[in-house]
Every structure is written in structure tokens, then in C-alpha cells.
Amino acid sequence: MSSSPPIVRVPPQELPSALKSLVMFGRRQTAVTIRSFIAYAEAANMDLDQCWAMQQEDGRLHPVCLALPSPGATAMVFASDVGSAKNIDVFEQGVRVLRHALRHMDTSRIHLAQALIARSEKGTGKLLQDSGFEWLAGLSYLERRIGSKDRAPIGSSHHDDRLDSFVFEPHDGTGSDGNESDFSRVIEASYEQTLDCPGLRGARTMREVMEGHKATGYFRPDLWTLARCASSNKPAGVLLLNPLTPLDSEPADEHDEDGDVIAELVYLGIHPDFRQRGLARRLLEIGIGKLAATQRITKLVLAVDEVNEPARHLYKSFSFYRTDRRIAYIYPLAHRVAVNDRMDSPGSECAS
The missing domain is CATH 3.40.630.30 (Gcn5-related N-acetyltransferase (GNAT))
Structure with a gap:
């Protein structure tokens, strides 16, 4: 032999x-x-x-x-x-x-x-x-165009009383001493009963999760949005958007092969106490408006677990369309x- x-x-x-x-x-x-x-x-x-x-x-x-x-x-x-x-x-x-x-x-x-x-x-x-390796999820890759019409938040003319009790703020650009700890708290809480890749829960510390989110593309504090309950000051939801190229680069250096300047939706999560109030929709409206206001980003991309029907329905209502499908596998090294x-x-x- x-x-x-x-x-x-x-x-x-x-x-x-x-x-x-x-x-x-x-x-x-x-x-x-x-x-x-x-x-x-x-x-x-x-x-x-x-x-x-x-x-x-x-x-x-x-x-x-x-x-x-x-x-x-x-x-x-x-x-x-x-x-x-x-x-x-x-x-x-x-x-x-x-x-x-x-x-x-x-x-x-x-x-x-x-x-x-x-x-x-x-x-x-x-x-x-x-x-x-363990099977994690089937993923759909979605994208939508970003244009000047998006500068006014989508649906801003339609008042929703459920959202009157929330205030929205960007990441303050500091570390755990600022409002980043509130972002982290919402993200961790949003894992409860999540439909988006639940197999990832507990695989890493929250510090590692936050490092990974920041390192996806280029971290821009102004493109991270935190929703906070106005009465209790409790963090309620987050939307994390990162450009995939630095927006302060020369125009010739920042486009992909199709001439687009791309941002990625890194994470959208709602604290369980504040679900079913239209908060995810409002966060996405605000985020898309911020991207349009840069006057440089022309495309927003994301990946969503194919069993997450509420998220898929939300993205479809914002005119996202599917460009690819993949299967994700994971191997937690702590459990070799x-x-x-x-x-x-x-x-x-x-x-x-």
C-alpha cells in the first residue's frame, strides 16, 4: 500500500x-x-x-x-x-x-x-x-440602485404613529465608551428567535462580531443608524451600512467593473421588544436616504437567509432584486x- x-x-x-x-x-x-x-x-x-x-x-x-x-x-x-x-x-x-x-x-x-x-x-x-463543516443557510444575494430620488426617505409622506416613540442617531465614531455599546446590545438581543442564520449565534464574542461588521468594506459612522426608544432610552434597532470602497478616494479608483460605487447592508436587526412596529422599514428608509445623500454611492447590496420571509418581503418592497444564490457552511474551531x-x-x- x-x-x-x-x-x-x-x-x-x-x-x-x-x-x-x-x-x-x-x-x-x-x-x-x-x-x-x-x-x-x-x-x-x-x-x-x-x-x-x-x-x-x-x-x-x-x-x-x-x-x-x-x-x-x-x-x-x-x-x-x-x-x-x-x-x-x-x-x-x-x-x-x-x-x-x-x-x-x-x-x-x-x-x-x-x-x-x-x-x-x-x-x-x-x-x-x-x-x-456544518450547513448554515441558503443565501440570496440582492441589490438595488441608489439614485437622487432616494434622498428623501422612501415613504416619508406616510405617517406611522408606531414610530413616533423612536429617535434615530448615527454611530458617534468612538468605541465602547460611546454609543457603540448600544449598537452591540441591540445586535446581541436581535439574535433571539432570529430567522437570519441562527446557527451563528454564540459562535463569536460580541467584540469579535463588531470587529467583523466594521471590517466589511469601510466603516463610516454616519452610515450606521441606531433607533432608540424615546421614553425609556432603550436601544431598539440598528442598521449598518458600509461602502465597499472609500468614499474619499479619487473617482477613478472607487468604481467596480460596471462603474458602480457600492455599499453593503452589513446588518439590520431589531430588539425583540420592538418588533412588529415598522421599525426595520423606517431604518432602511433612513439608510437609503443617507446613501443617496453621499451623491456617490449608486448600488446597495446584501445577503439574506432564504428562510427569512419577513426580511425578504421587506427588501422586495424596496425594489431589491436577486442576483445570485449561494450556500453557507461554518466550522466553529472551538468545537473541532x-x-x-x-x-x-x-x-x-x-x-x-
């Missing part, structure tokens, strides 16, 4: 060829997209050190797994498309590489690994599950699957 090929850390000079086998965000990579990705990663000081592969007898590095650490104690994981491989040995090698990458994550910095795949990648879903360590033999296959 021949020994399994060793798993090695991909050296920097081999990254362009190794990464070609990855499926990232639902599509295979080309030499052009890989070069662009590496350049972007280097400019953003991303850590590409956690790229692992099996070194075949002929020197090829395949299958490959890349783990990208992110703020908020998370890592995004990408793997070679071996899910549809007819050769069961290739599939098993993919599982072993992925398990190896998970075992070698720094748990002092990373508490949650995540993976996103296209709905058609059923084989890759099996690869993730066999490696210990012991079988991963038993089934692999690091001493014989690991060369890092």
Missing part, C-alpha cells in the same frame, strides 16, 4: 498556479483573476500563508485549500473543486487537505471558519461536510471534530 502524498504549505512563488484550482465565490479562476486577487490581497495586507496542498509524485500541488483570516476572528475557506472527481482517491485527498488546514488555524485569532459555494456545487458541499485528528496521520503526511 503506497503512502499518502505529503501535505505542504504552498510557497509564495507557487501561489498563482496553485490557486487556479480553487473555486472562489462560485466560479473557477483564470490567470487574470488570480493575479488580480493576489495583488488585491497584498495591497490589503491579507495573509496568504495558510494555503495548503498535496504534493503529488510529479510535483503538482493538488488538491489545494486556502484559508483567509479576517477581522472578527473568522477565516474564509476556499477549496479545489474535487467534489465531482470520479476518482475517490482525489476526493479523499481534498478532505485531508481541508482538515489539515482547519487543524493548523491559529485558534487564538480565528474562532470560526466559513465557506460559500454555488448551489450547483453539490460535490463541494459534500467535501465540506465530510471535512467537518475529534474524528478529524483520528482519521488523519499528520506525522506521515504533513510537511509545513
Whole structure:
């Protein structure tokens, strides 16, 4: 019986060829997209050190797994498309590489690994599950245009008595000593009976959650909105919007390939005590108005759990439309699957 090929850390000079086998965000990579990705990663000081592969007898590095650490104690994981491989040995090698990458994550910095795949990648879903990942949610990716007509809050001419008891304020730009603690309190409370990726609850500390939200794109305090009950001063709801490019950059540098300046809806949550009052709608109206007031942002994008019918209905009423569908998987590193360590033999296959 021949020994399994060793798993090695991909050296920097081999990254362009190794990464070609990855499926990232639902599509295979080309030499052009890989070069662009590496350049972007280097400019953003991303850590590409956690790229692992099996070194075949002929020197090829395949299958490959890349783990990208992110703020908020998370890592995004990408793997070679071996899910549809007819050769069961290739599939098993993919599982072993992925398990190896998970075992070698720094748990002092990373508490949650995540993976996103296209709905058609059923084989890759099996690869993730066999490696210990848990199915989290089916996600719909939505977007809508932002224009000058949005500068006046949508529906502002329709008075809603239920909203008279709320006041709205932006993030004050400070840390936990300011109103950020109120944002955090609402977000944590909104997880109760949530329909939006409930499997994420408790996977990270609130400090890590807030770090992750701020690091999505570019944090702009004025685009984060807190709703507060006027009578009790209790925080009631939040809307977090982040531009995906810095708004103070030169116009030539801030557009995507379609010429749009994009913002992402990072989080919309309502405290359970204040649900069913139209507060989510009002927060979204205010947020869209703020984006239009920048006179630069032209598109708002978001992802929503497909079982979250109230949220999907809300977004549809604001003319959002679906552009993509993906499946999200998670691997909580605090609960590593012991079988991963038993089934692999690091001493014989690991060369890092």
C-alpha cells in the first residue's frame, strides 16, 4: 500500500498556479483573476500563508485549500473543486487537505471558519461536510440602485404613529465608551428567535462580531443608524451600512467593473421588544436616504437567509432584486471534530 502524498504549505512563488484550482465565490479562476486577487490581497495586507496542498509524485500541488483570516476572528475557506472527481482517491485527498488546514488555524485569532459555494456545487458541499463543516443557510444575494430620488426617505409622506416613540442617531465614531455599546446590545438581543442564520449565534464574542461588521468594506459612522426608544432610552434597532470602497478616494479608483460605487447592508436587526412596529422599514428608509445623500454611492447590496420571509418581503418592497444564490457552511474551531485528528496521520503526511 503506497503512502499518502505529503501535505505542504504552498510557497509564495507557487501561489498563482496553485490557486487556479480553487473555486472562489462560485466560479473557477483564470490567470487574470488570480493575479488580480493576489495583488488585491497584498495591497490589503491579507495573509496568504495558510494555503495548503498535496504534493503529488510529479510535483503538482493538488488538491489545494486556502484559508483567509479576517477581522472578527473568522477565516474564509476556499477549496479545489474535487467534489465531482470520479476518482475517490482525489476526493479523499481534498478532505485531508481541508482538515489539515482547519487543524493548523491559529485558534487564538480565528474562532470560526466559513465557506460559500454555488448551489450547483453539490460535490463541494459534500467535501465540506465530510471535512467537518456544518450547513448554515441558503443565501440570496440582492441589490438595488441608489439614485437622487432616494434622498428623501422612501415613504416619508406616510405617517406611522408606531414610530413616533423612536429617535434615530448615527454611530458617534468612538468605541465602547460611546454609543457603540448600544449598537452591540441591540445586535446581541436581535439574535433571539432570529430567522437570519441562527446557527451563528454564540459562535463569536460580541467584540469579535463588531470587529467583523466594521471590517466589511469601510466603516463610516454616519452610515450606521441606531433607533432608540424615546421614553425609556432603550436601544431598539440598528442598521449598518458600509461602502465597499472609500468614499474619499479619487473617482477613478472607487468604481467596480460596471462603474458602480457600492455599499453593503452589513446588518439590520431589531430588539425583540420592538418588533412588529415598522421599525426595520423606517431604518432602511433612513439608510437609503443617507446613501443617496453621499451623491456617490449608486448600488446597495446584501445577503439574506432564504428562510427569512419577513426580511425578504421587506427588501422586495424596496425594489431589491436577486442576483445570485449561494450556500453557507461554518466550522466553529472551538468545537473541532475529534474524528478529524483520528482519521488523519499528520506525522506521515504533513510537511509545513
